[in-house]
Amino acid sequence: MxxxxxxxxxxxxxxxxxxxxxxxxxxxxxxxxxxxxxxxxxxxxxxxxxxxxxxxxxxxxxxxxxxxxxxxxxxxxxxxxxxMRARMIHGKDGKLTEIPYDPVNKNCIxxxxxxxxxxxxxxxxxxxxxxxxxxxxxxxxxxxxxxxxxxxxxxxxxxxxxxxxxxxxxxxxxxxxxxxxxxxxxxxxxxTYIEHGYMELCIPPKGEGKFAMAKNNLHIWPRGEFMMIALPNQDGSYTVTLFAPFKTFEGLRTREKLLLFFREQFPDAVPLLGEDRLMKDFFDNSPLPLxxxxxxxxxxxxxxxxxxxxxxxxxxxxxxxxxxxxxxxxxxxxxxxxxxxxxxxxxxxxxxxxxxxxxxxxxxxxxxxxxMRDLVNRKSFIFRKHLDTILYWLFPNTWVPLYNSVHFSRMPFQKCTANRAWQEKVIRRGIYLLSAVLFAILFGIINRKRF
Missing domain, CATH: 3.50.50.60 (FAD/NAD(P)-binding domain)
Known part of the structure; x- marks a missing residue:
């Protein structure tokens, strides 16, 4: 032995x-x-x-x-x-849109x-x-x-x-x-330093340890060039982080400019942050690099x-x-x-x-x-999420969305991106094939009417 x-x-x-x-x-x-x-x-x-x-x-x-x-x-x-089971997207008009991370297997972060x-x-x-x-x-x-x-x-x-x-x-x-x-x-x-920095803010608990927003979400205020996010804490508060270009931070050096910016961009967050608390948190700190x-x-x-x-x-x-x-x-x-x-x-x-x-x-x-700051607002992004969910549900061992493979598996990152590239190729070919079929049907209908 x-x-x-x-x-x-x-x-x-x-x-x-x-x-x-x-x-x-x-x-x-x-x-x-x-x-x-x-x-x-x-x-x-x-x-x-x-x-x-x-x-x-x-x-x-x-x-x-x-x-x-x-x-x-x-x-x-x-x-x-x-x-956190889903992203909660906050629109400027106050509209909330929930995008689950994994509606098939119910995984969460x-x-x-x-x-x-x-x-x-x-x-x-x-x-x-x-x-x-x-x-x-x-x-x-x-x-x-x-x-x-x-x-x-x-x-x-x-x-x-x-x-x-x-x-x-x-x-x-x-x-x-x-x-x-x-x-x-x-x-x-x-x-590589990106031209955007971040600053941490806080949404305090509502009452005795109660959450001011939906607890089991990662909250996002996407605004194209910048965004704000909020993650829940055990005491009912939210750790809020504003990510924006440094030039945006530089333009918010007075109380009036800061309030105007938040009221225009994050109107539903202002009463949750509290104007006085927002002023203190913002002006007591400086944006940090990434x-x-x-x-x-x-x-x-x-x-x-x-x-x-x-x-x-x-x-x-x-x-x-x-x-x-x-x-x-x-x-x-x-x-x-x-x-x-x-x-x-x-x-x-x-x-x-x-x-x-x-x-x-x-x-x-x-x-x-x-x-996070831009694409989540686009209909094409929502459509692709729904398509990925349907295909993942139908073919769970074959069609694993990129986010799922990164967050909910131990798949090597190289394989995650290779898998995503393959999915893109399949979708493109599917679109070409569908277009060809529709064109053939349309061509047949036109010829039938002609003769």
């Missing part, structure tokens, strides 16, 4: 204590690796106010699969997540609070005895080939040295680990790897940034299992498996902004 050699225990340095870093720590610890997690900021669990991006997150199948693996799916979905999710993941990681946290630690430099790190303690301002068998960069869109990788020969990197990042490879030899936004930051319009990052953790864990934690095999396989897929979802996220 063949004896399977047990996997070696590795010393792993995770840079970044955000969502993906905390989840990665759980996966590595579950495999009995020793994990040191270094985070630039203070411990989010003891800080009263967290500055920076706080757009609510839409949790779907890919993220849920990763959470399920470490036993947190039920806690975050059933106990905290709010199901879940609104989860970023901070709550981060705290839950940190608490889960902390329960493993082989995980140690180091907050207020800034990565200054690193020898990625040899696993050597230099960190700055932001409280004492003293430098510290650390080493690891594997350095994991989960430190976000402006990753320090990726910046060091970029100095390597043949490293490909690109970043960036998309693509790079290749995701690893350095057998000693470093990047994941999540560090590897593939994307604009938030497909709701897949977090889900893709969580799926990174799951896929890397599967590869560690497959190769018995042999990093010389695991890391190149991760790059090969994930890079192109990550580029595809970054492009899809860009496209979906156009869909």
């Amino acid at each position: 063949t004896t399977v050699e047990s996997a070696p225990s590795l010393k792993i340095a995770v840079i970044g204590g955000g969502l993906v870093g905390a989840l990665a720590a759980c996966f590595f610890a579950k495999r009995n690796h020793s994990v040191h997690l270094y985070e630039y900021r203070e411990d989010i669990r003891v800080v009263e106010e967290v500055r920076g991006r706080s757009i609510n997150l839409a949790l779907s199948a890919r993220g849920r699969a990763a959470l399920r693996e470490i036993g947190l799916e039920d806690v975050l979905v059933k106990e905290h997540g709010i199901p 879940y609104s989860v609070n970023r901070r709550y999710l981060n705290e839950t993941l940190l608490n889960a990681a902390e329960k493993y005895p082989n995980v140690k946290f180091f907050f207020n630690k800034k990565l200054v430099s690193a020898d990625l080939d040899n696993g050597e790190l230099t960190l700055l303690d932001r409280k004492t301002m003293g430098e510290e040295q650390a080493s690891a068998d594997l350095i994991v960069g989960a430190d976000g869109a402006f990753s320090a680990v990726r910046r060091i990788m970029m100095k390597k020969p043949l490293y490909n990197f690109s970043q 960036v998309s990042v693509k790079c290749r490879p995701f690893h350095v030899k057998n000693s470093a790897v990047i994941m999540g936004d560090a590897a593939h930051a994307m604009v938030p319009f497909y709701g897949q940034g977090m889900n893709t990052g969580f799926e990174d953790c799951l896929l890397l864990d599967r590869l560690l299992e497959k190769y018995n934690s042999d990093l010389t095999m695991t890391l190149p396989a991760f790059t090969e498996l994930r890079c192109t897929d990550a580029h595809v979802i970054c492009d899809l996220a860009m496209y979906n902004y156009v869909e």
